[in-house]
Amino acid sequence: MLQIIIHKCAERNLFPYPQIINVDFEKAVINAIKTVIGEDVQIQGCFFHLCRSTHRKIQQLGLEQLYRLNEEFSHFCGMLDSLAFLPIYDINTGLNYLKSVMPEEATDLVEYFERTYVNHKHPTIWTLITKMRHENAADETKVAQRQLGTIGPPLKKKKYMLSNLCEGYNDGSRDIPNFLNAIANFIRN
Numbered sequence: 001m002l003q004i005i006i007h008k009c010a011e012r013n014l015f016p017y018p019q020i021i022n023v024d025f026e027k028a029v030i031n032a033i034k035t036v037i038g039e040d041v042q043i044q045g046c047f048f049h050l051c052r053s054t055h056r057k058i059q060q061l062g063l064e065q066l067y068r069l070n071e072e073f074s075h076f077c078g079m080l081d082s083l084a085f086l087p088i089y090d091i092n093t094g095l096n097y098l099k100s101v102m103p104e105e106a107t108d109l110v111e112y113f114e115r116t117y118v119n120h121k122h123p124t125i126w127t128l129i130t131k132m133r134h135e136n137a138a139d140e141t142k143v144a145q146r147q148l149g150t151i152g153p154p155l156k157k158k159k160y161m162l163s164n165l166c167e168g169y170n171d172g173s174r175d176i177p178n179f180l181n182a183i184a185n186f187i188r189n
Helices: 002-011 027-036 047-060 064-069 071-085 088-101 104-118 124-148 157-170 176-188
Strands: 020-022 042-044
Touching: 027 042, 047 064, 047 071, 047 104, 064 071, 071 088, 071 104, 071 157, 071 176, 088 104, 088 176, 124 157, 157 176
Parallel strands: 020 042
Antiparallel strands: none
């Protein structure tokens, strides 16, 4: 499909070689993009798609029933996805913390998550984290502008609350366990 699009563009004297592409966290799609467009293209995903990808793996591992019925397991899965909100330099520390508190049933899920998103061979989570850090910086700017009265109140209360949680971690008022728990509670409600 991508090759057809590139070919049709070339027929029209258009040569699209994007530097950044936003896609779902599907390895086949990412591999196709890198094959057709090149290894230099930066792949970006979104938190929604990360959560969806994690949930699909939960289903593939036969853990859906446990996820739906066991609040502790479901919360742990939310904490796993919450690693995306940690600064890059704290992700391994966060993952090690999660490994120390993970339910036994989550072993395969954590190994998958680490292999797919945390391992440096797969840049998708790093790209996502970088993008989210930029969004967080923009949110911090808006919070400061609101405090100065130069812009109105936030339109989306959830985004504001998420920004506050991130600020709490960044200013040291939340440690990794507290932060991952807070984000997991926030995203699962």
